Amino acid sequence: MSISGALSSAMQGLRAAGRGSEVIASNLSNALTPGYGVRSLELSADTTATHGGVKIDGVSRLVNESIVHDKRIAEAGQANASAILDLYIKIEDLLGAPDDPASLSAQTAQLEKNLITAASRPDAPERLSTVVASARILANTFNEASDGLQKVRTTADRTIELQVDQLNNALLQVQELNAQITKTQVQGNNSSGLLDLRQRVIDEISVLVPVRTVARDNGQVAIYSTGGAVLLDSLAAEIGFERSNLVTPYMSESAGTLSGLTINGIAFRTGSSSGVLSGGSIAAQFEIRDEIAVEAQAQIDALARDLVERFQDPAVDPGLAIGDAGLFTDEGNFFDPANENGLAQRLVLNAAVDPDQGGETWRLRDGINAAGPGDVGDATLLNNMISALSTGRVSSSGIFSGGSYSTIDLTSTLTSHYGAERLNAEQIQSFSATQVTELTERLLSEGVDSDQELQKLLLVEQAFAANARMVQAVDEMMQTLLRI
Known part of the structure; x- marks a missing residue:
């Protein structure tokens, strides 16, 4: 992979991690908000680029319409x-x-x-x-x-x-x-x-x-x-x-x-x-x-x-x-x-x-x-x-x-x-x-799961750190090449 490809993939990863943290923050802050549908960030592999990467497909809203x-x-x-x-x-x-x-x-x-x-x-x-x-x-x-x-x-x-x-x-x-x-x-x-x-x-x-x-x-x-x-x-x-x-x-x-x-x-x-x-x-x-x-x-x-x-x-x-x-x-x-x-x-x-x-x-x-x-x-x-x-x-x-x-x-x-x-x-x-009362509790149970959202946040943090390390590595390689 070229340096530019690696840098592009890392930037895509950072954007995905940033968007993921926004979605998680929205879910956690609205855990008890009536009518709020759980958000889920949809990601897929970027098959259009030669160097690969991650693509943000959008944000899905998940609601059990039957219980509603x-x-x-x-x-x-x-x-x-x-x-x-x-x-x-x-x-x-x-x-x-x-x-x-x-x-x-x-x-x-x-x-x-x-x-x-x-x-x-x-x-x-x-x-x-x-x-x-x-x-x-x-x-x-x-x-x-x-x-x-x-x-x-x-x-x-x-x-x-x-x-x-x-x-x-x-x-x-x-x-x-x-x-x-x-x-x-x-x-x-x-x-x-x-x-x-x-x-x-x-x-x-x-x-x-x-x-x-x-x-x-x-x-x-x-x-x-x-x-x-x-x-x-x-x-x-x-x-x-x-x-x-x-x-x-x-x-x-x-x-x-x-x-x-x-x-x-x-x-x-x-x-x-x-x-x-x-x-x-x-x-x-x-x-x-x-x-x-x-x-x-x-x-x-x-x-x-x-x-x-x-x-x-x-x-x-x-x-x-x-x-x-x-x-x-x-x-x-x-x-x-x-x-x-x-x-x-x-x-x-x-x-x-x-x-x-x-x-x-x-x-x-x-x-x-x-x-x-x-x-x-x-x-x-x-x-x-x-x-x-x-x-x-x-x-x-x-x-x-x-x-x-x-x-x-x-x-x-x-x-x-x-x-x-x-x-x-x-x-x-x-x-x-x-x-x-029972249906409200069921709807809430299928809504925002705070524990699950916090686990997702840890994964996002790790992904962010990995992509940030990639950007840092690319920067170090560029600095080395410039010093030659």
Whole structure:
């Protein structure tokens, strides 16, 4: 080998060693960076030169796409499960625990207790006032539970708008990154940094919507939801949604009073079981707004209906005619069974017995429609009210239909039902979180191996030293020749 050939080979070796140390340093410094793909320097023999040498072919980015995909699906599931769990915790808070004095069951029990106390001394005005106060609080508790559910639905509607905007922006960002990656690769430059960034953006998308990616030419990718929607293929899709300022019990997507989703102007399903974007955070908000909270409202309405119907029965108060409202009313009116939706929000104590509405408490004892006070010692109506609360009755709607329940049994059944739903949601969320943790650990285990990188660094150091010694030897030979 000629001196010039040896020097050229040594310089190639030094460049390769220098580039190798850069790659190793990048790997070590990004060992825990989300979305970072391990870099590997690709070298080959330089067959174009007569003196041999080493050629740098480029830097490869190594990622286990299968684990990345599984982790994205798991993260979407965790986001979905966490949102659903938060809702069930909220519903439990609205209903209250049995030992909570502000809960529905506790307020119902308190009304029954106060009626028993009043029946023992029907002539005592303060005891009648206590019954009115507890009945008013019970009605307000129903109102607050219903209002809380509608606030949950309104918040979900607002969250959908924010997350749809986030999804649209992320899709446009991936579209731009696709173009940059293609340009970089066509120019023969390293696109690893852009690939890392694109992976992080797609990871963000997958929390909102579970997705799968399909490789396209020149380093580009297409993105599809697992439900079959095309989110990006060359161009990003535009997801459409219109927020409502306030969601009420009477609003729904099927009625056209709440917005669904559109993709490039075409309406798509949003149901939890068949929605094209099902499984992620956006789908969870639709499930909250259109399914779970609506179902919870229906159950509370069914409980309110049972309470109203017990007291508007003429058998409880013989002074009531057909069509007259009882102790609890539908905004002051007789309850129409065809208008059950939203009853809990409209539940009001009858003004005839409520001093705050101009009524008189003695009508609890003498009858809702009584024109004047009767026998102050007659506790018949008060005892009828006690029986109305404690007697088993077949509920007309809700999860209670088919069984015979007292009022306190109904409230306990509803509270237990949502307690069980919350426990089930906790199990699903815990499983999802564990799955994400396991897949994250697997992805990290196939990522940067610090020990291996340090071993590579030792080899690079040795190669650098060997090539540097070759340059030094060539220099010494040149100096010797010049001295001759």
